[in-house]
Amino acid sequence: MLLLVVLLSQIAILLAQNAQVSFLETAISVGEFDDSSFTLRVQKTGRSDTSITILVDPTEGIVNDFRVPYNQFIEFSAGDAVETIETTWYILNDDIPEDDEVFTFELSVLSGAGQVTVSQGISRVTIESNDDAYGIIGFSSVGPLVISEDPFEGTIINVTCSRERGAFSSVSATFEIIGIELTDGSGPDDILPSSGSVVFKNNQSESILSLRIIPDQIPENEETFEIRLLEATDGAKLDGSLSKITVKILKNDSPLRFAQAFYLYEEDAGTALITVNRGLAEDGVTQLGPDDETVTVGYFMGSSSGTLGLDAVASNGTLTFLPREYTKTITITILSDNIPEIGEDFEIILANSSSNAVIAEPSVAVLTILGNDDQNGVLFLKDSSLYVTTGEDTGVNTNFIVERFGGTFGDVSINYEIVRNDSNTDDISNDLIPSEGVVYFSEGQTSSEINITFIDDNIPEEAERYIVRILPSTVTGGASVRAPTEGQLLLVDSDDVYGVIQFSSDIDQSIAASESPRKLKLTLTRGGGLIGDILVNVTVTYELPDEEESTIRIEDILDIASETTVFPQDLSIHRFSINIQNDAYLSVNAVFKATIQEVDLLNYDTILPPSSPRIGVKDVVSLEVSPAEANGDVGFDQNSLKLEVEEPEEDALTVCILNNNFFFKF
Known part of the structure; x- marks a missing residue:
């Protein structure tokens, strides 16, 4: 057992001393286009006693996607220096739509096998999808597609969309429908759906976009819609020249309607003429819907408040309009009975039109035979x-x-x-x-x-x-x-528009005794409106103190006893004066009393006799003569004055008294 452990340790030491080669790039992505290429770098580390030959070789065929060389040999020198060698590979631009392709390159030791080991010997290269691999989407034509609208079932429109170039993967393109020429104000809801997507499955090069024209039985002129491709998804593109197609819906649902909803006739008119229009809008002028076929419609007359047979003759029938004929007339006979009556109503109703026309509003006309003898007043x-x-x-x-x-x-x-x-x-x-x-x-x-x-x-x-x-x-x-x-x-005029004239406060009235000539200074105010010049007449009286009697006349005191002054418009205060005669003597405590006698508009025209100007509450003002203002009294300030003097023995005694600026000598 010990021997085995020692043997394995020796093998590990030997392996650690061998050189190693590896790819520096293990995954590369590259596009396919003219002169496109990529580089794979191989590196040797560790020591080798001899040179080493390495084969860089793809594991699958690359003849259709790469240019020569299809494999490459590299040689590393002996020694322990780190060495890196680049291999360059050239991609063949074949103009064939292709999805992503992955190629595997492998390192193989051709010589020096005992001196080297391969540590990272696989590198994968991806040639990205190219040459519109996911397709170019567009309509098969630009149109127009000309469609007739079925008035009852609706019409299916199948629009062909094509996918050129590649057909890899599932892709789609969004669309919308817009109305580009609508003569009657309708919109894309005439065709549904008005937006959505066209879908192509993997390897599918043609897709059908199915749209439905909604049957509305509404009279319409020719309408032109445009279907637009907006955006392709999942790598596909749009064909700009085929991204739009027009659809024309022909005129449809020729309208039948009364020219007006109400007809009024006198009882003695004899007949009533009721007009029915075909192929015309409500204005009775604008053409609407098709007019190139014969259409028919029935009409029926019923009673509302009148009586058929007594007030009018029943009229029922069928109207036939030939191609490009737009107007027909229903004639109804009115019966006169010479009896005072209120208005009598009858209804004429359109019904049962032919299948190539529709009944539009107004579909009921009311015929009123007017009452006679002013029955309604x-x-x-x-x-x-x-x-x-x-x-x-x-x-x-x-x-x-x-x-x-x-x-x-x-x-x-x-x-x-x-x-x-x-x-x-x-x-x-x-x-x-x-x-x-x-x-x-x-x-x-x-x-x-x-x-x-x-x-x-x-x-x-x-x-x-x-x-x-x-x-x-x-x-x-x-x-x-x-x-x-x-x-x-x-x-009439309101709120005293021409003013209320009166004296201002007493402190604004004065006797100017120190001026020359002396004068009464008077001040008037104007409340309410300030429109127009006002002629003001003021009279003045002069009254002596109660205990005095005098025959002095006002004409002896003032230059004029009745003063007329003009209060100008737009002013709220007016001051004027009346002169005191130079030789007039004013007594202490005498009173000047000024009274406003009359006020009138001056040279101003009014629609009606005006209620203003008028005299206000303060129409009288009194000015009492003070001692400083008086010049007509001679006497003492006191009723009695006690003076004590001694009788002289020889010469006379002179006594001087100064009173109110007067000198008295006795």
Whole structure:
């Protein structure tokens, strides 16, 4: 046993002393294209006493994928130096679609076997997929595919998609459908699905995209759709020149409809003409759907509120439209009975069209034979509502009365509106509501009101003029309209728009005795609005103290006893003065009393006689003459003055008293 262990140890030592060769690259990926190549490096480590020859050889055939040489010999020198030798291999670009290919290269010792061991002798080289190995996807043509829509079952469209070049692996391409030319506003939902994927299995070079045209029985002109390939997956590519294909759906479902839904005829008209259109849109002008075939449709007449045989003759039948014939007329006989009646209705119904056409809306026409003798009434504004004058400051709303004359059958209504009739451009809703509405009459009702509410906004405003009118074009229920249809609404000025004139506070009034000439200085204020110049008339009186009697006239004191001044617009304060005569004597405690007598607008036109300007509460102001302002009194400041003096023996005694700037000598 001991001998065996020793022997194995010796073998291990010998092996450890041998040289080793190995691939430095064990896995390489490379693409296939012109001049493509790769390098495999082989390295020797350890000691060898002799040179070593190594064969680098693929384990499978490479003739179809590589250029010569197909194997290579390398030789390492004797010794213990580390040595690396490169081998270069050249790939054959064959323009053949191929999936990934893996080749195995192996190291074999040709000489010096006892001197070397192979430690890493396998290297795998992958030539990546090439030459569109997974295919180029596109439609088999660019179209257009021309399809007729089955009105009941729908139509299946099979669109062929091809996969050129390689067909390795499973791949797919996404698609979407868009409408590129739609004359009737329809969309890609006419074809389903509108998006999805085209799938190719491994080795499959053709795939069918199945789409379904939805039968909608809606009249349509020719529609053009486009199917677009958006993106290929799993290594496949798109063929840019074949990534789109157009699909045309021909005109379909030729429409049959009445030209209008309602027809009104007087009872004495004799006949009613009801028009049916084929191949036309609702506007009666635009062509819609196919028109190159003969189509038929039946019509039937029924009673709604009228009586067949008494009011109209029943009419049923079939209409035939030849190719490119678009209009037919149904003639109905109206019977006149000379009996006052309300309107009578009949229905004409389209049904049973041929399979190459569809019945569209309106498919029912209502024929109304109008009532006679104004059975639903005649509407007009009552005379008392033709001129209404009011104001927002009154706090009273107003109304206009609409009368219903003649018959009162049925419920009727008429719209009204209120519009300005002056130069004011403010929103009407700032002054009154509503500015429009509907007047309703129930059956049997002979009058109804337009109620108007005024907005009391505390904003000074001038008089405003409005027109209240009922609108004949909006009348309903078979009623008619006659004059008068308009009334005048006059809204007087509000919130003292031209002002309230009064004296300002007493401290703003004064007697200017030190000025020359002397004068009364008066100040007025203007509340409310500031529109227009105001002519203000002020009178002044002069009153002596109660204990004095005098025959002094105001004309002896002031230059003018009644002053007229202009209070300019846009100002809230106005000052003016009245001159005191130069030779006038003013007494202490005498009083000037100024009174506002009258205020008027000056040269300003108004729609209505205005309620302002007016005189305010403080219309009188009194100015008392102080001692400093008086110049007409001579006397003492006191009723008595006691002076004690001694009687002189020889000469006279002189006494001087100075009182209020006057000198007295005795």
